[in-house]
Amino acid sequence: MILRLDDVTLGYDRHPAVHHLSGTFAPGRLTAVIGPNGAGKSTLLKGIKGLVPLLGGHIALSAAERARIAYLPQQAELEPGFPISVLDVVLLGHWRRTGAFGGIAPEARAAAAAALAAVGLPGFERRAIGSPSLGQRQRVLFARLMLEDGPVILLDEPFAAIDARTCDDLMTVVQHWGDEGRTVIAVLHDLDLVRRAFPFTLMLAREAVAWGPTETVLVPDNLERLRHSSAAWDESPVLCPRGRSDAV
Amino acid sequence: MLYDLLFAPFADFSFMRRALVACLALALGCAPVGMFLLLRRMSLLGDALSHSVLPGAAVGFLLGGLSLPAMGLGGFVAGLTVALLSGLVTRFTALREDANFAAFYLISLASGVMIVSAHGSNVDLMHVLFGSVLAVDDLSLLLVASIASVTLLGFALLYRPLVAECFDPGFLRAAGGGGAWVHLAFLVLVVLNLVAGFQALGTLMAVGMMMLPAAAARMWARGLWSLVAVAALIAFASGYAGLVLSFHFELPSGPAIVLVAGGVYLLSLLFGRVGGVLTRLIRPAHFEA
Numbered sequence: 393m394i395l396r397l398d399d400v401t402l403g404y405d406r407h408p409a410v411h412h413l414s415g416t417f418a419p420g421r422l423t424a425v426i427g428p429n430g431a432g433k434s435t436l437l438k439g440i441k442g443l444v445p446l447l448g449g450h451i452a453l454s455a456a457e458r459a460r461i462a463y464l465p466q467q468a469e470l471e472p473g474f475p476i477s478v479l480d481v482v483l484l485g486h487w488r489r490t491g492a493f494g495g496i497a498p499e500a501r502a503a504a505a506a507a508l509a510a511v512g513l514p515g516f517e518r519r520a521i522g523s524p525s526l527g528q529r530q531r532v533l534f535a536r537l538m539l540e541d542g543p544v545i546l547l548d549e550p551f552a553a554i555d556a557r558t559c560d561d562l563m564t565v566v567q568h569w570g571d572e573g574r575t576v577i578a579v580l581h582d583l584d585l586v587r588r589a590f591p592f593t594l595m596l597a598r599e600a601v602a603w604g605p606t607e608t609v610l611v612p613d614n615l616e617r618l619r620h621s622s623a624a625w626d627e628s629p630v631l632c633p634r635g636r637s638d639a640v
Numbered sequence: 641m642l643y644d645l646l647f648a649p650f651a652d653f654s655f656m657r658r659a660l661v662a663c664l665a666l667a668l669g670c671a672p673v674g675m676f677l678l679l680r681r682m683s684l685l686g687d688a689l690s691h692s693v694l695p696g697a698a699v700g701f702l703l704g705g706l707s708l709p710a711m712g713l714g715g716f717v718a719g720l721t722v723a724l725l726s727g728l729v730t731r732f733t734a735l736r737e738d739a740n741f742a743a744f745y746l747i748s749l750a751s752g753v754m755i756v757s758a759h760g761s762n763v764d765l766m767h768v769l770f771g772s773v774l775a776v777d778d779l780s781l782l783l784v785a786s787i788a789s790v791t792l793l794g795f796a797l798l799y800r801p802l803v804a805e806c807f808d809p810g811f812l813r814a815a816g817g818g819g820a821w822v823h824l825a826f827l828v829l830v831v832l833n834l835v836a837g838f839q840a841l842g843t844l845m846a847v848g849m850m851m852l853p854a855a856a857a858r859m860w861a862r863g864l865w866s867l868v869a870v871a872a873l874i875a876f877a878s879g880y881a882g883l884v885l886s887f888h889f890e891l892p893s894g895p896a897i898v899l900v901a902g903g904v905y906l907l908s909l910l911f912g913r914v915g916g917v918l919t920r921l922i923r924p925a926h927f928e929a
Contacts, residue, residue, distance in 0.1 A: 441814055463814045474679060474807040475864045484804055487815045492801040492822075520862055521807070 393457055393543040394418060395440065395575055399449035401632075402432070402439035408447055409435035411599045412634055419543070420573040422566065424580045424590035424606070427618060431596045433579040434466055437546040440577070459488060462542030464533055466549045466579070472522045478532050479504055479517035485539025500539075507535035512561050527558035534562050545569055547578040551585070563589055583610060597621030649887040656883060659773045659893065662784050662840055663879025666833075666849050669788035671857075671872035672795045673833045674850030676826065678858065680806050683851050685738065688745040689827075690834045690846045692722035694752030694769075697843060702759050706767065708780035712835040715843070719831035722748050727824070752843075771842035773883070773893045780839055787836040794829050802826060803864075841894040848898035849875050856905040859912020874904050 395417040402410040410432035417423055425433045438444040440451060441463045453461075482504040483496055490496060508516055511531040516524070524532065530550065537545060547566070551559045567589065569576050580586055586593055586606060593609040595601040601617050602609040649656045677686045696718025697711040704710025726740040776784070795802070801822040804812045812819045837846030857871035882897030910917050 443813060459816060465810045465814070469808065469810045471679075471807050474803075475862055475867055476803055476807060477863070480803065481807070484800075484808070484811060484815075487804070487811075490800075492818065493797060 396452045401448035422570045423592040424586040427596035461544045462540035463546045482535045485536035507538040544575045665785040665788040667875035669791040670849040674854035678854045688741045692745040692748035693719040698755040708839045723827040773840035784836045852901035856908040859908035
């Protein structure tokens, strides 16, 4: 699935968080999205998934294609004390196929167990989701993402507050997704990790500062521009001259 | 002696048998409802909803007399109206759902008391507020049992979306939404069980069979369905013990049942093996790994 953004503006209450962004995420490409807090990184992922309204522009996605996109929100708003098993959480990954009421076949259970093994948690099926550590919980959510089987996978700060070993293990999973031809877009803060593992980078400060091969994006000039980008909230902004009237 | 104490009231009197069956049905329906209220951090919301059924129950009582179907239908409509209005106002204003529930249930409760005191007697009001499980007739029993059946079927059907909505609402939104419908369906089940509960316990304490067993069960079990099973067991045991106590000591049955459930809750706080006070104080030897 080719994910193309055409002059996309996303935001809340007419205030754009992402402004006039155009570009393409090709299949199998791993792209890191970097930028300061408030740069619109999370809003971009939510916009692609359809959770934030488009204020302007166009994302070339049908409803069916959008439904297939797998999305891991930032610090997933989980209720960790909820008394269900790790397996039940992973099985939610089959939702697109089972819906709210469909049964779960033995193969689906086997796939869930295999996904847990792949993220380094073999035999964790019956553990309560509340008992694993933060890193283990992130592994569980990655196992769920595997079952979602999305052609595009959106990860919002997937490695925040996670130890190095878990990060490495989960990066192996991410790289495998790329090898399988899946498009991965990950919001990240660790520039070393971006340089090491993500061939493409989108540098965002509400607008694209730079977008392309990582070695051409993470250059001193761009990083300097990023440092000076303003995240200030303007109380009385003027209307954007680039915004079409139907987008306001 | 033991037979006279524990079994004779039910063997000798049909109204006690009916009350016991009503308690069993209530326990089965209220346990999952109470557990999900607790897990969704809506324990007090259930209480607010239970008060809001009063005006409907009062209108049903004035029109149909002491008939659970009439009062139940009225209560169901009133409770659902409050739930829907709170949900709608939350969606379209900046106020949060708990604030709207508090506002609408107070309006509803006051209207109910006003209706009863304008058209009925204090005895009527006492009946609606405190109920009487000993006055359950066959039709009411059928209604309570039907509600329990619908509740169990409803939970079997709604299990996955309910779990997703409680555990990870963001996932449900990303998976295509439907969270609002799940929430509404759950509220319908809550109101249905409050309607079933108020004949036995009255509108003031209808949540007693839901929240106290659910809170106590949290101290004994870990998995979702074992929690529900333990809650149902505690609810039924409280119902039984409450009825026996009320029979022998001529106590009002509703408060007796709720107080027994409250006693179980307090004991569970002390002795419960999952986070009870004593298990926290006594530190057993730990394993090697």
